[in-house]
Amino acid sequence: MQKSAVKRLPFLGFGLGLRTSHYQSVLAELPANIDWFEILSENYLVAGGKPLYYLDAIREHYPMIMHGVSMSIGGSDPLNWDYLTQLKQLADRVQPAWFSDHLCWTGLDGSNIHDLLPLPYTEEAIAHVANRVRQVQDFMERPMLIENVSSYLTYKDSAMTEWEFLTGIAEHGDCHILLDINNIYVSAFNHEFDPHEYLHYIPVDRVGQFHLAGHTNCGDYIIDSHDHPVIDPVWELYAEAVRRFGPVSIMIERDDHIPPLNELLPELDRARSIAQPILKEVAA
Amino acid sequence: MNRIASLQSQFQRAILTLDDEFDDKILATKRVSAKRRIGIYADAYRLRLIECLRDSYSALNTMLGDDQFDRLCRSYIDTHTPHHYSVRWYGQTLAAYVVGTAPYCEHPYLAELATFEWKLMEAFDARDAAPVTIEDMAAIPPDQWPNLTFALHPSLQRLQLAWNVAAMRSATDEDRDPPAPQRGDRLVPWIIWRTQRRQFYRSLSADEARMLDQARSGANFATLCEGLCQSIGEADVALHAAGLLKQWITDGLIIRIVK
Numbered sequence: 001m002q003k004s005a006v007k008r009l010p011f012l013g014f015g016l017g018l019r020t021s022h023y024q025s026v027l028a029e030l031p032a033n034i035d036w037f038e039i040l041s042e043n044y045l046v047a048g049g050k051p052l053y054y055l056d057a058i059r060e061h062y063p064m065i066m067h068g069v070s071m072s073i074g075g076s077d078p079l080n081w082d083y084l085t086q087l088k089q090l091a092d093r094v095q096p097a098w099f100s101d102h103l104c105w106t107g108l109d110g111s112n113i114h115d116l117l118p119l120p121y122t123e124e125a126i127a128h129v130a131n132r133v134r135q136v137q138d139f140m141e142r143p144m145l146i147e148n149v150s151s152y153l154t155y156k157d158s159a160m161t162e163w164e165f166l167t168g169i170a171e172h173g174d175c176h177i178l179l180d181i182n183n184i185y186v187s188a189f190n191h192e193f194d195p196h197e198y199l200h201y202i203p204v205d206r207v208g209q210f211h212l213a214g215h216t217n218c219g220d221y222i223i224d225s226h227d228h229p230v231i232d233p234v235w236e237l238y239a240e241a242v243r244r245f246g247p248v249s250i251m252i253e254r255d256d257h258i259p260p261l262n263e264l265l266p267e268l269d270r271a272r273s274i275a276q277p278i279l280k281e282v283a284a
Numbered sequence: 285m286n287r288i289a290s291l292q293s294q295f296q297r298a299i300l301t302l303d304d305e306f307d308d309k310i311l312a313t314k315r316v317s318a319k320r321r322i323g324i325y326a327d328a329y330r331l332r333l334i335e336c337l338r339d340s341y342s343a344l345n346t347m348l349g350d351d352q353f354d355r356l357c358r359s360y361i362d363t364h365t366p367h368h369y370s371v372r373w374y375g376q377t378l379a380a381y382v383v384g385t386a387p388y389c390e391h392p393y394l395a396e397l398a399t400f401e402w403k404l405m406e407a408f409d410a411r412d413a414a415p416v417t418i419e420d421m422a423a424i425p426p427d428q429w430p431n432l433t434f435a436l437h438p439s440l441q442r443l444q445l446a447w448n449v450a451a452m453r454s455a456t457d458e459d460r461d462p463p464a465p466q467r468g469d470r471l472v473p474w475i476i477w478r479t480q481r482r483q484f485y486r487s488l489s490a491d492e493a494r495m496l497d498q499a500r501s502g503a504n505f506a507t508l509c510e511g512l513c514q515s516i517g518e519a520d521v522a523l524h525a526a527g528l529l530k531q532w533i534t535d536g537l538i539i540r541i542v543k
Contacts, residue, residue, distance in 0.1 A: 042370045042371075045369075047410055047411040047412075048410060048411045049408050049412065049481070050408070050409070052412070053480060053481055070369035070370070076288055076289035083369045108296050109296075110367050111296065112369055113366070114336075114366060115329060117292075122287070124288060152325065153318070154321075155311075156310065156311055220315040220316050220320075221315070221316055223324070223328075
């Protein structure tokens with residue numbers, strides 16, 4: 001595989017996902033221990049009203065990154081240029097250092113299943129997705145990150161590991177990776193692979209951002225539900241990721257059972273207290 | 285169709301129709317069968333859309349109760365595949381579905397409530413526009429008044445309600461028990477709108493509704509006054525019309541006065 005030189009993305013520090021229920025506390029308190037926010041792009045592809053009001057007001061105080069769920073970068077329908085045009089207009093407004101979406105497909109024949117559906121891990125799929133990544137990244141004129149998703153099934157067609165597939169697309173599409181540490185943990189459980197092997201395969205300079213989140217253990221499988229605090233084994237995997245990848249912007253996602261902002265901040269402080277000594281040690 | 289598109293087509297069909305033709309394309313693990321693995325996605329699809337409909341139609345959910353609302357959602361989902369990239373639009377045709385589907389169509393307040401709640405959604409994120417002020421209105425010389433026309437806020441929604449559905453929604457928003465469905469003796473005109481961040485709704489008198497509808501279609505102030513003459517003595521018309529206009533400005537409904 002031909003590898004191109006990669007420019008590392010800047011380290012933005014420790015961020016949170018911006019959620020509607022926190023708008024007012026963020027503006028009232030302007031917490032100093034949140035370095036940046038990740039927004040869910042689709043929530044702001046609207047004409048006006050409360051979402052855009054708070055977006056602009058909070059953007060005045062914090063850097064923001066745009067994270068989407070509907071690009072269907074692995075889909076077989078043509079790219080949705082209407083969607084991408086609106087995404088680019090939002091990027092002009094928000095001025096994110098990068099934007100991201102998931103390594104998945106979300107629907108076929110114009111449908112949107114509103115889920116992050118996995119792809120078969122094949123050379124054909126790498127070529128297909130990498131070609132689309134290049135088109136999107138050129139159009140958006142900003143660095144694009146693709147995120148590893150949690151998945152619950154394996155195609156018989158798959159001919160390689162998930163980490164080989166993700167890396168193949170990042171290399172061929174010349175994009176960066178948003179490495180979701182929780183998703184690695186979830187998929188490792190669901191597909192019975194070693195999460196450490198995953199981490200140690202991914203090329204260091206391609207990783208531009210981390211995600212952390214909680215999940216739901218259903219016994220025989222784990223669902224990536226973002227409705228609980230991060231669990232200890234995921235924190236341990238995160239520490240290992242910081243040691244390998246160095247200063248990578250990190251944020252915590254919570255999408256359901258969202259507690260008040262001040263209850264999420266200790267989790268962010270924990271991410272910081274894990275990372276800082278390791279980064280200091282690695283730098284020395 | 286290439287190999288990826290073919291797999292995606294089968295996967296999507298398995299999610300939408302729960303058929304089992306995709307099962308043999310998937311590996312089982314020691315713990316979970318192929319069918320169950322696909323089922324995780326099929327379940328998540330329905331639960332996510334039900335949650336979206338619950339967000340859009342909180343009062344409809346309250347009035348039907350969780351079980352019946354869940355049944356309504358599932359039958360809607362079986363016949364409506366989402367197409368928009370934002371899930372926010374998924375419930376757009378729920379009122380039309382309720383109108384045409386038993387047993388919901390046997391309770392006409394349900395469709396009216398769904399229409400009301402969808403229009404609240406439309407007002408919520410409609411385009412922003414700064415309203416004009418009373419001072420703007422006062423600065424206009426009297427001789428220009430007959431020809432004035434008015435641009436209304438882009439969030440403004442107009443509807444006619446026979447039932448007490450607005451009270452159902454406000455009770456739900458305030459976590460109170462909603463009133464029992466009650467049909468009035470006539471259709472009542474209502475508006476829904478938003479100032480920058482807050483949504484409002486209120487009923488209108490027949491006069492105000494007629495004048496507002498005319499203003500929305502571009503009629504000038506003189507024509508609005510003529511419309512009011514049907515129910516108000518000619519001597520009082522201009523004052524009455526100016527009073528309604530002042531109310532609309534106070535409400536934030538007018539974004540431009542065109543001379």
